[in-house]
Amino acid sequence: MKAKASATLRAFLIELAVYSALIVAYFFLVLHFLADWINALEPRHIKIYALVSIGLILGQASLLEIVTTWLMRRLQGGRSE
């Protein structure tokens, strides 16, 4: 029981570390490189901005989930949740 709790905590901390790394990557990639383009897009092409907004948030959500799910499976030796 104690070993199981320890494994769960370890998995959680690893997942947290992965997310933290992705957050830092996003701050540099999305906010730094994409920010200017998005900020310019919003007043000029509002419809494209609206579509890009949904695409970005869905893309980010899918990417974060795929990466962490894959990593968790690797850590748990291929055992599914």
Added chain:
Amino acid sequence: MIAMLFPISHAEISPIYLAVAGFLIGILGGFFGVGGSFIAGPALRAVGLDWNFAVGTDLAHIVGKSVVAAKRHRALGNVDLRLGLIMAIGTIGGAEVGAQLIQMLKRAGNVNVVVSIVSIAVFTSISSFMLWEGLATQRWQRQRGSKGKTKDKKSKRDESAFQQIAERVHRVKLWPMIALPTSGVKSISLWVILIVAFIGGVFSGFLGGGAGYIRMPSMVYILGVPTHLAVGTDLFEVVISASYGTFSHALKGNVDIMIALVMHTGAAIGAQIGAIATQYFTGPKIRLAFVPLPLVGAAIVIYTLVTGHKI
């Protein structure tokens, strides 16, 4: 904390504040099946964002968060796809009405005051009702000698002191009648589902988020959907309706997607933790734990309304 300028909304906010707020809101969303807008909206408002931006940006962040949480809940068998798709139609209609109301208030120049007052009233009412219902259900269970544990694992049905309301609603024979086998509902009028979803949609478009604080209790008490299924189905439905809400608000200039992206980085992991945690609690306990949360949102709004200061 280092503040960062978000040019679309002209707001200076710390990205760490946004990520941490998103993380906490993500846990709430995954656990209670609500978007967490009763915290997210006030949290954005508290750092100086106008209500129209808080509403639109919160909707965008909730799209991303709900995708992750809904997928988790679907894997756990907590999503009624038929109910979710029907509700999405009603919610989209309501969300557009809510968004138009925001536009009217924006043009009139009193969006911050009006939305603040409405949100305080709504959040306080929700908490009061959930407390009353949760305590009544526990009292009712004690009287019946029931421990409130799940008895029918297949349908995951739980108990509510207001089950008779849902039973009366199921007896309304307004054509077309449909069945929701996943939720254990044998027959219910399509119109009842659409009206419940529409009302939730108006709140979603007006106060931001997925309005799960209205829709989730409505699904349990009015439609008679078990709490676990209401949580998962609400999240699935929110993905569709909040996407529409985001698009609609973005066209009206109410979405700062950069703020939403930063918030979502924290919300994504929080939503996973929250979804897993629902497996360890029964329906009435989930509903009672929900009680203080809208009050926290109301307290933040009262603070910003009364003092006019940012946190």
